[in-house]
Each structure stands twice: as C-alpha cells, then as structure tokens.
Amino acid sequence: MTSFALLNNVEHKDIKIQSGYSAEMGDGVMYTMTFPFEFRSVQAEYPILLHKDLSNNLIYPVALFGFQDKENLFLDEGGWHASYKPLMIRRQPFLIGFQGEQAAESAERRRVVSIDLNNPRISRTEGQPLFDEFGANTPYLEEAANMLEAIHEGHEHSKKFIAALEEHSLIESLTIDITLDDGSKNQLLGFYFINEDKLQALAGEVLESFSQRGFLMPIFMMLASMSNISDLVSKKNRLEGLS
Template identity: 45%
Template sequence: MTTNVLLTADAHRDLRIRTTRGEALGDAVMSAIVVPDEFRRAQGQYPILFRRDFDRDEFNALAMFGFENGENLFLEGDRWDANYLPLSVDIQPFLIGGSPDDDAPKQVLVDMASPRIAEGEEGMRAFDDFDRPTPYLEAMVEKLGALDEGYRASRAFYAALDRYDLLEPLSLEITMDNGSINRLVGFHIIDEAKLQALDGAVIGELHAAGHLMPIFMALASIGRIGELVQRKNRRMRHG
C-alpha cells in the first residue's frame, strides 16, 4: 500500500512537517541525488560523483556525505553542517507526482509514512487557517519545481557526457588515521584528460548547451573528498 498521497487542503489542513535534522528523521544517508543545475552550489560542500542506475540504464549525480551506507558525516545531532542542502533532501517528505519523463503538469504528493510528519503543534504548517498554502509550503513547491526541471534538463547533459565519453570509473581506497580502510567503488567521475583533449568546436558546443559549467563544477568537487576524509577522521577520534 502506497503512503504517497496527493496533497490537498481538504485532506491535509492540519498537516505539519518537522524541519529539523537528525538520524531519526531520515538524514543518516551516504549520498543524495543532485541535478546539474545544483552542481555550482553543491560542489562547495560535497564531492559530486556519478553512478549508473541500472534499472533505468542512465547515470545520476550524487552529493556524497560519507563512505558507507547510513553514514552522513555532515550530520551532527540535529544539525546539518553545510551551507547547502541538496534539493532531493530539502523537499522531503514532499515529492513530485507523475513520471519525470512526462511533460504534463505535475502534482505535489506527500509521504505520510515519513518521520517528518509531525503531530500536535510541532513542525511547520502546510496550510493556514484559510486553507491557503503557507510560505513554507510555497517554498517547498518552488523547490520541487526546480528539482523536476533540473532532472528533465539533465537528460541532455548526460547524453553529452556519453557522446564524448567523458565519464571514467573511480575506484578509491583511503586509509584513515586509525589504519582502517574506506573504499568508494562503483562510481564515476569526469575524465579530465578526455575533456582537455576535446577540440574547440566541441568545447564551444558544450558551453552553448550549458553543459560546460556543471562539468567544471563536478571536477572541482573532487577536492572535497579530502575534506570528507577529515570529517571521517574527526568522527572516529571523537566517537
């Protein structure tokens, strides 16, 4: 039985959402999907890696928060220690109804099984006393729209990466201060050598299509892996 239901004022006039952060609220995750439109904001905080979704036979980009399932090194109690929160995390427990490949108007759904669904007077209201969307809900709807638009636009981005074979597999083994080993396998990164070898016409094409900036942002984000290692070492030292 699905717990994703259409959001309406009639059915959800008393709905409240927990907006704090925490493991119990579903934030203990290793990564989250980001769309190319987000890369510029996300790369200042997180490594951006690519992974193939074999069910859909396509790549997604992921903002990395840790090295193993359930590990979020940015989560400190009820605080997310970063200046930018990926849209796919920020919009929860809301989601977009309909197929991402469908250009028809989208609907706003809410996951009623989410731990973010609050009780009593806790949390942010979705609708006011007059059944109008609150500023909080309006902001969530805007973010849902941005995520949907970014996802649909990303198809051309990944087609360009595939056309010029610009993704290469990443296999990374990192030794922590205590001697333990962490691995990142099954991911891809931008192949910098192949990017540099592209001729001016292709670079111009990528730039004109708006693909060059997210490519550079994904490349720049790789430096954040070192910062993620530092977070892991601090977490292991202090428990």
C-alpha cells in the same frame, strides 16, 4: 515504506512538517541525487560523483556525504553541518505527483505536489503548517512547490548533461583509495566520474557547444568538488576518534 498521496487542503489540512535534520528524520544517507544547476553550491561542500541506477541503467549525479551505507559525515546530534543542503534533501517529504489521465500524446498531465504520509517529518502537532485557516497554501508550502518545480526542470537538464558526457565517452568508473589516520585502508567503489584526459582532448567546437548548452560550468564544478574528498576523510577520522 512510503505512502504518497496528492496533497489537498481537505484531507491534509492539519498536517505539519517538522524542520531540522537528523538520522531519525531520514537524513542518514551516504549520498543524494543532485542537479547541474546547483553544482556551484554543492561543490563548496561535497564531492560530486556519478552513480548508476542498476534498475534502469541510468547514470545521474550525486553529492557524496560519506563512505559507507547510511553514513552522513555532515550529520550529528546537533543537525546537518554544511552551509548548503542539496535540493533532494530539502524537498522531503514532498514529491511531484501527476493529476489527470494522459489520453493522447499531446495531452500533458498536470504536475501537483505529492506528500509521503509515512515520512517521519510528518506531524499533527508541531512544525510548519501547509495550509492556513482558510485552506490557502502557506509560504512554506509555496516554497516547497517551487523546489519541486526546480527539481523537475533539473531532471530534464541532467538527462541532457549525462547524454552529452556519454556521447563523447567522458564517463569512466572511479575508485577512490581512502587511508585513515590509524593506517586502515578502504576503497570507494561503484561510482563514476569525468575522464579528464578525454575532456582536455575535446575539440574547441565541442567545448563551445557544451558551454552554450550549460554543460561546461557543471563539468568544472564537478572537477573542483573532488578536493572535498580530503575533507570527508578528515570528518571520518574525527568520527572514529582518530584525530
């Protein structure tokens, strides 16, 4: 269970964050949210799909790590084996919090760093300190704050990106058939992707608008990322001892 608190240099002055990646640290996940601005880096390693949050019916992009719940095929006892880890993985155990009351529509609450005190990366004895001896932010914490700000901006851009895809009916449900080396067959269900036929039929002015709003390159990166499905299957075969 998470226990988020607004980070401060009095109550949390001795907290340290353990680095590295492992299932014990919470990295054994099948996928994570990703953002269009990082698609170029993400597509070099992972398939980029779309997923619907059934609690609010919202669609968002995800980087896929495996084919079943809690399966991360990039993770083993030696760590996470990929040149790029998505921001939503690297930001742990931090999250954006808000300070102050929003008394009027024109008033904006101040964004501050929040921390999950129950996260397994939290330590009092080892890891990266958050504050120095004078209570100032360490470079590590400053980097984390910058990541959170990038995530906040990424959320806003991602909403517009998905809205543009929906406006032109470019999103379709996706079924991926997976055949392992032992002949066993599986299907990846519950995800969505871009309908390439409808994309190719878009008028030139629509594509130009996509480009101007920073949507066209992410679309291309998503399409290119699908070649990583075969790499995931190969990782799965090795995990199962089939190759």
